Amino acid sequence: MANDSPVRRLTVRDIARAKGGEPIVSLTAYTAPVARIADEACDFVLVGDSLGMVLYGMESTVGVTVDMMIAHGRAVVRATRRACIVVDMPFGSYEQSPAQAFGTAARIVAETGCAAVKLEGGQEMAATIDFLTARGVPVLGHVGLMPQSVNAAGFQVQGKTEESARRIRADARAVEAAGAFGIVIENTVELLSRTLTQELTVPTIGIGASPACDGQILVTEDIVGLAGAFTPRFVKRYAELGDGLAGAVRDYAADVRARRFPGPEHIANPAVPQAKSKA
Numbered sequence: 001m002a003n004d005s006p007v008r009r010l011t012v013r014d015i016a017r018a019k020g021g022e023p024i025v026s027l028t029a030y031t032a033p034v035a036r037i038a039d040e041a042c043d044f045v046l047v048g049d050s051l052g053m054v055l056y057g058m059e060s061t062v063g064v065t066v067d068m069m070i071a072h073g074r075a076v077v078r079a080t081r082r083a084c085i086v087v088d089m090p091f092g093s094y095e096q097s098p099a100q101a102f103g104t105a106a107r108i109v110a111e112t113g114c115a116a117v118k119l120e121g122g123q124e125m126a127a128t129i130d131f132l133t134a135r136g137v138p139v140l141g142h143v144g145l146m147p148q149s150v151n152a153a154g155f156q157v158q159g160k161t162e163e164s165a166r167r168i169r170a171d172a173r174a175v176e177a178a179g180a181f182g183i184v185i186e187n188t189v190e191l192l193s194r195t196l197t198q199e200l201t202v203p204t205i206g207i208g209a210s211p212a213c214d215g216q217i218l219v220t221e222d223i224v225g226l227a228g229a230f231t232p233r234f235v236k237r238y239a240e241l242g243d244g245l246a247g248a249v250r251d252y253a254a255d256v257r258a259r260r261f262p263g264p265e266h267i268a269n270p271a272v273p274q275a276k277s278k279a
């Protein structure tokens with residue numbers, strides 16, 4: 001979905017209209033520097049609750065709070081101009097009732113300026129998605145592997161059995177019928193995601209799903225080697241920034257210990273002439 005205009009922000013309608021066309025490109029961002037870079041190449045940027053694990057070192061996403069999502073969502077909206085920004089609703093902030101979900105979503109949209117929220121769930125969330133979309137909150141659905149349900153379901157590939165595939169299919173259809181403008185399909189068997197992409201009228205955004213999906217999303221830190229030792233099978237590494245950062249930190253520490261940093265060019269009016277620094 002190439003767009004030559006650098007200033008018009010893409011909307012959820014642009015994303016919905018991209019169904020079946022050029023693949024929709026998406027990455028996560030949680031901070032202004034990463035968001036600024038993602039904005040150059042992405043159609044939509046997700047402020048995912050994966051930030052709990054990637055930024056805060058949590059074991060899962062279930063400890064993420066609405067306040068965390070709002071703080072990071074604000075930073076990402078501020079740093080971007082073109083991409084459509086979607087913010088995740090964290091675990092426990094929407095499942096109780098449609099009214100609870102609306103209260104959370106209204107706060108997230110009003111306090112961050114994002115275009116839409118994402119929530120995990122299928123048939124059981126359809127009434128909530130309907131409630132939100134009928135009240136002006138665009139929703140991106142999320143089916144298949146749902147990390148907020150890790151305590152009940154684990155992290156394994158979904159849709160392997162006939163029963164599981166049938167359930168995910170019914171989930172995706174219910175989420176679409178409830179008014180979601182798109183659906184993230186995470187870590188499912190390929191044929192299921194391919195079939196869903198053909199059947200649904202809204203775009204499917206795959207993560208560990210299928211190249212046939214209408215778009216793809218990954219966690220940015222995963223593709224650049226900044227997310228720790230474990231890399232999911234469905235991630236492709238495009239850079240090794242972790243190694244680069246570790247090297248920079250080691251060089252800095254060595255310079256400080258050897259008094260090579262700061263050099264005269266790094267300080268104002270040095271009182272004593274100093275040795276020339278490497279930098």
Ligand code: KIV
Pocket residue numbers: 028046047048049050051088184186207217218219
């Ligand atoms: O939280 C997240 O980052 C996500 C995507 C990876 C789909 O839900």
